[in-house]
Amino acid sequence: MIKKIQQFIPKDAQVEFHDNNATFEVSILEIKKVARDLYANKNLSLKLITATDEREENGYFKIWYVFGVPKENLFIIPFILLKNKTEFPSISLVIYEALNYERKIKTFFGLTPIGCQDKRPIILHENWPTDVFPLRKDFDWQKRPQIATSGIYNFQKVKGEGIYEIPVGPIHAGIIEPGHFRFSVAGERIVLLEPRLGYTHKGSEKLFEVLPLDEKIKLSEKISGDSSFSHSLAFCQALEKLSDTTLPTRALYLRVIYAELERLANHFGDIGAIMMDTGFNFGGAQGSRLREMVMQINERITGSRFLRGVNTIGGVTKDIDNLEKNKLLLELKTISKDFSKVIGVALNSTSLLNRLKGTGVLSAEIAKNHGVIGVVGKAVGIINDARVDYPYAAYDKLLPDEIVTEQDGDVYARFLVRIKEAHASMKIIEDALDKLPKEDINIPNLNVVFKKNTFAMSVVEGWRGEIAYFVTTDENGSISRVVPRDPSFINWAVLRDAGFDNVIPDFPLINKSFNLSYSGNDL
Incomplete structure (x- = not known):
């Protein structure tokens, strides 16, 4: 396995093996470069990006970037550590599919991806307080936070003559799950469609x-x-x-x-x-x-x-x-x-x-x-x-x-x-x-x-x-x-x-x- 993964690992990286996973720390300044290399040059698929709150044990947040090696059943997982920091560089400009993972880390951990083009919260709605982050370890899952009394979700807007909006949902005519769809249309043609989800969030x-x-x-x-x-x-x-x-x-x-x-x-x-x-x-x-x-x-x-x-x-x-x-x-x-x-x-x-x-x-x-x-x-x-x-x-x-x-x-x-x-x-x-x-x-x-x-x-x-x-x-x-x-x-x-x-x-x-x-x- 070591020979198979060498081509994906930076030369100076200290690699740890956990079953079929190879993981190594990357500096905050280098993560964008490393992620782009794995994704664009090595043709690995991004499986997920997530965070863990390890402040109590180790004094930091850890952000994991999980890439898969098809046909080899291997995963290459660089990570960064945020010590006394709540900001990290966004990689969404080089790997666009990283965008919603980064938004989720911001919403649930309060860690801000610098350079992320979409700063809106994801999944949680406007009644959730913006300074409460439920996936931090110090969040009490049995305690209901004080409901926020204000907040606006900024849907994307289309301007132009004859453009109008049609809001659909979250409650629908059929027996289906709830979700909101905002249509910007010209006549009957859809110019922009934006889903808004989160209505079935269960924690x-x-x-x-x-x-x-x-x-x-x-x-x-x-x-x-x-x-x-x-x-x-x-x-x-x-x-x-x-x-x-x-x-x-x-x-x-x-x-x-x-x-x-x-x-x-x-x-x-x-x-x-x-x-x-x-x-x-x-x-x-x-x-x-x-x-x-x-x-x-x-x-x-x-x-x-x-x-x-x-x-x-x-x-x-x-x-x-x-x-x-x-x-x-x-x-x-x-x-x-x-x-x-x-x-x-x-x-x-x-x-x-x-x-x-x-x-x-x-x-x-x-x-x-x-x-x-x-x-x-x-x-x-x-x-x-x-x-x-x-x-x-x-x-x-x-x-x-x-x-x-x-x-x-x-x-x-x-x-x-x-x-x-x-x-x-x-x-x-x-x-x-x-x-x-x-x-x-x-x-x-x-x-x-x-x-x-x-x-x-x-x-x-x-x-x-x-x-x-x-x-x-x-x-x-x-x-x-x-x-x-x-x-x-x-x-x-x-x-x-x-x-x-x-x-x-x-x-x-x-x-x-x-x-x-x-x-x-x-x-």
């Missing part, structure tokens, strides 16, 4: 600091409810690294099966919902029907439609016996045939294709500059999939034949990516069931002891895209910080670009083709 990162371990795992399942299994998987993998826990092989295969069932159910739902939003009711009904079939399979096998309570440190809690295995294989064949028939009808509908093609186009350049991932990124040709780039569970033996991509970046491309991924998921599940080894599904009577003063990084390819968890421990070996990063936190930033120059009535369709999580963004 999850603070809760991770104080909850018992079992409750932490349950909390990870609720970061984004439709991705319960993938979030808890990413969290459990980080905990397993921190405790040097090796899993039974059967548990690794079962994790793949459950992860793909979650992907399958959500892709079926989205495919149907996209068709429903065009008025193609047949497709909408069939998508809902297929999704429900998978959800019922989930409940029958695990007792939970959303696959909650399945992941645990050291494996899974629910097995698939031979009878259930054979039944599931037969059901998958039926579902696959049904799905192919539905898609055959859909792709022969001229009215449906007219609505999907050319609508909500996101350019590859904008997507790459924002680090877009998952379905949205694959729809513009970005080859990015944690199952391949950072293999986990049993994906090193059950890899998809190829990473599904399209090129046009419109609603139709995102529609096709989901269709192809659904077919691939069914194939992966069948392959995993055929190869399922005969072993335990977890480690009985496991005594979990975490290493002290260390950290772990875990990534999982959720159905929306890559989910990342960064977890640290303190001097007592207790979990001191958990940083979940849902793909929605990244992809919300480009919804405005996909909406540009479209008509207002097409926005619900564009938004559905992204189908991002409000809860996963707001935490």
Whole structure:
């Protein structure tokens, strides 16, 4: 591993290794240069930027910059220390996708990124006092701060003859999560779209600091409810690294099966919902029907439609016996045939294709500059999939034949990516069931002891895209910080670009083709 990472590390850096992570301190003056080199010259992907409050133990704040090395399953993590300082240099001018991470550090830690172009708070709203920073260790999570009585969120403004604004949300006509969208339009054409989120903020990162371990795992399942299994998987993998826990092989295969069932159910739902939003009711009904079939399979096998309570440190809690295995294989064949028939009808509908093609186009350049991932990124040709780039569970033996991509970046491309991924998921599940080894599904009577003063990084390819968890421990070996990063936190930033120059009535369709999580963004 040392040889592999040498090309990414400055010559004079003192490197520490934590599992598959290489970390080293960088001076505040050098961080912009080092980050730009890793990102632009070494072509590493930015996974997340976060902070930890270590003033009580060490007398400083630490800011971590996590970069991934695709295909090597390695993470390069430079960090800076803020001793008696609350300012640090912004890197968002050289890595644009760093912008919202820096805004979040400012909002939740009170550490100011100097040179950041967007100084507005993120997630927390105007009723939150500007001098209270909830992710600092001295913030009492049980104490309600005094509500601020004033404050204005400065939406971006467009000036020009005939330009007017349309505010939509946060309460919507459908049964969906709350979010506000501010449209600046000329006639019906969208000139500017700006989402405002944060209405589902639950204080999850603070809760991770104080909850018992079992409750932490349950909390990870609720970061984004439709991705319960993938979030808890990413969290459990980080905990397993921190405790040097090796899993039974059967548990690794079962994790793949459950992860793909979650992907399958959500892709079926989205495919149907996209068709429903065009008025193609047949497709909408069939998508809902297929999704429900998978959800019922989930409940029958695990007792939970959303696959909650399945992941645990050291494996899974629910097995698939031979009878259930054979039944599931037969059901998958039926579902696959049904799905192919539905898609055959859909792709022969001229009215449906007219609505999907050319609508909500996101350019590859904008997507790459924002680090877009998952379905949205694959729809513009970005080859990015944690199952391949950072293999986990049993994906090193059950890899998809190829990473599904399209090129046009419109609603139709995102529609096709989901269709192809659904077919691939069914194939992966069948392959995993055929190869399922005969072993335990977890480690009985496991005594979990975490290493002290260390950290772990875990990534999982959720159905929306890559989910990342960064977890640290303190001097007592207790979990001191958990940083979940849902793909929605990244992809919300480009919804405005996909909406540009479209008509207002097409926005619900564009938004559905992204189908991002409000809860996963707001935490």
